[in-house]
Amino acid sequence: MIDTAFSLETGDPGRNYVPTGNMMLHAIYDTLLTFEGSEEDEPIPSLATMEQNEDATVFTFTLAEGRTFSDGAPVTADDVVFSLTRVQGITESKANFLMNGITVEKVDDMTVELTTDGPSLELPAIVTNPALSILNSKVVQANGGTTGEDDAAEEFLGSTSAGSGPYMLDSMDITSRAVLVPNPEYDGDHAPSFERIVIRNVTESATQLINLQGGDSNLAVDLNGDQVAELGDDFTVTSTPSAQTIFLLVNQNPEVGEVTANPKFAEAVRYALNYEESRSSSPAQAPSRPPA
Numbered sequence: 001m002i003d004t005a006f007s008l009e010t011g012d013p014g015r016n017y018v019p020t021g022n023m024m025l026h027a028i029y030d031t032l033l034t035f036e037g038s039e040e041d042e043p044i045p046s047l048a049t050m051e052q053n054e055d056a057t058v059f060t061f062t063l064a065e066g067r068t069f070s071d072g073a074p075v076t077a078d079d080v081v082f083s084l085t086r087v088q089g090i091t092e093s094k095a096n097f098l099m100n101g102i103t104v105e106k107v108d109d110m111t112v113e114l115t116t117d118g119p120s121l122e123l124p125a126i127v128t129n130p131a132l133s134i135l136n137s138k139v140v141q142a143n144g145g146t147t148g149e150d151d152a153a154e155e156f157l158g159s160t161s162a163g164s165g166p167y168m169l170d171s172m173d174i175t176s177r178a179v180l181v182p183n184p185e186y187d188g189d190h191a192p193s194f195e196r197i198v199i200r201n202v203t204e205s206a207t208q209l210i211n212l213q214g215g216d217s218n219l220a221v222d223l224n225g226d227q228v229a230e231l232g233d234d235f236t237v238t239s240t241p242s243a244q245t246i247f248l249l250v251n252q253n254p255e256v257g258e259v260t261a262n263p264k265f266a267e268a269v270r271y272a273l274n275y276e277e278s279r280s281s282s283p284a285q286a287p288s289r290p291p292a
Contacts, residue, residue, distance in 0.1 A: 003208040004221035006201035008174045011158040013133040014087045014151075017094035022130045023221075024178050024199055029133030029163035030188065032061050032080065033124055037240075043124045046188075047075060047134055047164065048112075056119040063110045069136040069164045070183045077106045082137035082147060084114075089147040095131030136162040166192040176201050212288075219288040238286045248273075 007018040013025050033043035033050060043050075048061040067075040081104050088099040101117040116123060126132070137145070139162045144152030161169035166188065167180040178199045182192035200217070202208050208220040209227045212235070228237055250269060254261040 001211075001217040002197065002199045002219045002221065003202040003211055003217045004199065005203045005205075006174070008172075008178065008201075010154060010174070011161070011169055011172050011178075012154040013131055013135065013157075013163075014083070014090050014095065015093045015154055016131050020199065024169075024172075024180070025130040025133060025163075026165070027167040027180055027197070028161045028165045028169055029130065029135070030067075030075075030165050031130065031133050032127045034128050040125075043128050046128075048080075050124060052124075056121050056123070057116050059114045059116075059120075059123055060107070061112045061114070063112075065110075066187060067164055068185050068187060069139070069162065070168050070185050071136065071139065072185050073136055073138065075134060075164055076109050077112045078109075079134050079137045080104070080112045081106050082141070082145075083135045084132060085147045086135075086140075086145065086151060087132060089149060090151055091149055093131075095129070098126055098129055098131060133163060133165075136164075164188070166190050167197065170196075219286060221286050223286075236288050238288070240286075 004020055004023070006020050008020040008024070009018055010016050010021065011024075013029055016022065016025055030047045032046060032048045034046040036044055045064070047067055048063045050059055050061050052059045061080070063075060063077065063080070069075060069079075084099060084102075084104045087093060087095055088102075088104075090096060101120075102123070103115040105113045105115070107113050114123065114127075120126075135145075135157075140153050140157070143156035145156075146152075158172055158174075159169070164183075164186070166183055166186045168183045170179040170181045172178040180197040180199070182195065186192065202211065202217075202220075205220075205222045205224060205227060208217070209223055209230070211217040212220045212223075213231075231237065248269065250260050250266045251257055252261045252263070252266065259265055
């Protein structure tokens, strides 16, 4: 049982760009590359290995042999092309921008080439995003999926998954909980460790703390530093850099605010911020209790 304050909008990877969705979909779907745990220095192979040209404009992905989706179908280049170009076609998706300026082409059944308009040293990291997960193209197309604005597979993907990850979606309510179960066809490097995972919407961190201390949950995602300090030795605290970004926006449109439109106001705000203190703020912490 995992407690977290939900930011969950969809079970469709191509339309997802929120933290809880990332957590859930990362367990259900595989991307071409991924990161090892919380390490963010260098993407590593997931479904594919990658080579790039000297200009960092052509990226060639070779799929691993033998990888399959949850229905046993093999993962092929057609699935990669469909999944990535589908995100390009869903223009209302928050994740659509990830594929801007990228051309996707099939080389052969196990090889796909991504080409960018200019040097793109960030592309290997971009393809680790759960929004660019690889879907079973035949299944998704049979349930309304297309690579255009007429795509209608979101409802299907909200109740049934079509991925190659260690887990499958058993059920989901974007307001309350998502339930994951093991993928019996999974053949990757991270075999499922649990027979059932429930990600539960618990909006108050104080309630998450009570649930964790009382044994009603195994993992609390949103406790603050003071709450973590209350926990005893029976709990494991995992601290990692947060995936969330907090930013300060100063609207400089004079029609919105005459004061904030003054460039000197934005300059004053910049001088007032304690950048060093912001950089050294606490990492995200996820206390957990071992399963009974």
